[in-house]
Amino acid sequence: MISLVNLNTFHINSSCKELIQIKKIEDIISFKERNIKDYYILGGGSNILLLDSIENVILKNELKGIQLLHQNNDNVILRIASGENWHDTVIYCINNNWCGIENLALIPGTVGGAPVQNIGAYGVEIKDFIYAVHGIDLVSGKEKTYLPTECQFAYRSSIFKTDLKNSFSSQRLN
Ligand SMILES: Cc1cc2nc3c(=O)[nH]c(=O)nc-3n(C[C@H](O)[C@H](O)[C@H](O)COP(=O)(O)OP(=O)(O)OC[C@H]3O[C@@H](n4cnc5c(N)ncnc54)[C@H](O)[C@@H]3O)c2cc1C
Missing domain, CATH: 3.30.465.10 (Uridine Diphospho-n-acetylenolpyruvylglucosamine Reductase; domain 3)
Known part of the structure; x- marks a missing residue:
């Protein structure tokens, strides 16, 4: 499991099975091609409350510029x-x-x-x-x-x- 403790403002000690870092547009396209249905888009994690354990794939937005x-x-x-x-x-x-x-x-x-x-x-x-x-x-x-x-x-x-x-x-x- 991957810790999300530093990826949410309240530092909830949550974890997920898979974390995909979106650093370029192609990362979204590759994710889409895997046809995963259970996913969640995470930004700065400041307007969400995470559960202890997350089954969904987390898409962490790191697009910069x-x-x-x-x-x-x-x-x-x-x-x-x-x-x-x-x-x-x-x-x-x-x-x-x-x-x-x-x-x-x-x-x-x-x-x-x-x-x-x-x-x-x-x-x-x-x-x-x-x-x-x-x-x-x-x-x-x-x-x-x-x-x-x-x-x-x-x-x-x-x-x-x-x-x-x-x-x-x-x-x-x-
Ligand atoms: C101390 C504190 C003070 C705050 N003050 C204010 C305030 O004054 N005014 C105010 O309006 N809000 C405030 N907020 C709320 C929060 O900061 C905002 O809602 C902020 O815009 C959330 O951005 P985020 O990147 O952290 O989103 P997250 O919390 O990561 O996500 C919030 C929602 O947006 C979705 N999301 C995030 N990024 C994307 C994306 N790229 N594409 C599609 N969906 C996306 C997520 O799936 C989720 O549903 C405050 C929060 C805290 C903790």
């Missing part, structure tokens, strides 16, 4: 891999003098976890800063992009937490 896609005097569009640490991403923006999401600093977790429950704090919600959520449909194996109007964002909720829970693996946010 930030790209600047567009910048003018008013706007910046970044492409951020979903395994990036959320707080570090906020600090990265602050250090570049890109303002907007600074109220969301110190929220634990990954970038990919952020749209799942539409993270928010001090009157700011991530839904107002998302250009698109890009990922892989784990049922069809195809890439898919969701525009904000398709994400069903609501208070601490989205389509990724409801209809698409555990069936869509976000890779990056634009």
Whole structure:
């Protein structure tokens, strides 16, 4: 069994039979080809409570990278891999003098976890800063992009937490 004690914020001494680290897109494709039905996507493990022993395969998101896609005097569009640490991403923006999401600093977790429950704090919600959520449909194996109007964002909720829970693996946010 593989310990998950350091992969969840509350350090619950949980373990699983198999842990797959997703470090590149091909890792998701390879996982999909194995046709495993019982799996769970893990980000930073800050919004979950784990059981002592987990039968499911755990997909640990470790996709990294930030790209600047567009910048003018008013706007910046970044492409951020979903395994990036959320707080570090906020600090990265602050250090570049890109303002907007600074109220969301110190929220634990990954970038990919952020749209799942539409993270928010001090009157700011991530839904107002998302250009698109890009990922892989784990049922069809195809890439898919969701525009904000398709994400069903609501208070601490989205389509990724409801209809698409555990069936869509976000890779990056634009
Ligand atoms: C001390 C503390 C303070 C917090 N403060 C706030 C706050 O102020 N505001 C707020 O909104 N939340 C807050 N949270 C909740 C939490 O930080 C957020 O919900 C965070 O976005 C979870 O991200 P994560 O990567 O840890 O997700 P996880 O806990 O790993 O996963 C949460 C859910 O998202 C799914 N998921 C994660 N990544 C992906 C992905 N790439 N693709 C598809 N599904 C995915 C998982 O399967 C799971 O269902 C707080 C939590 C803690 C422990």
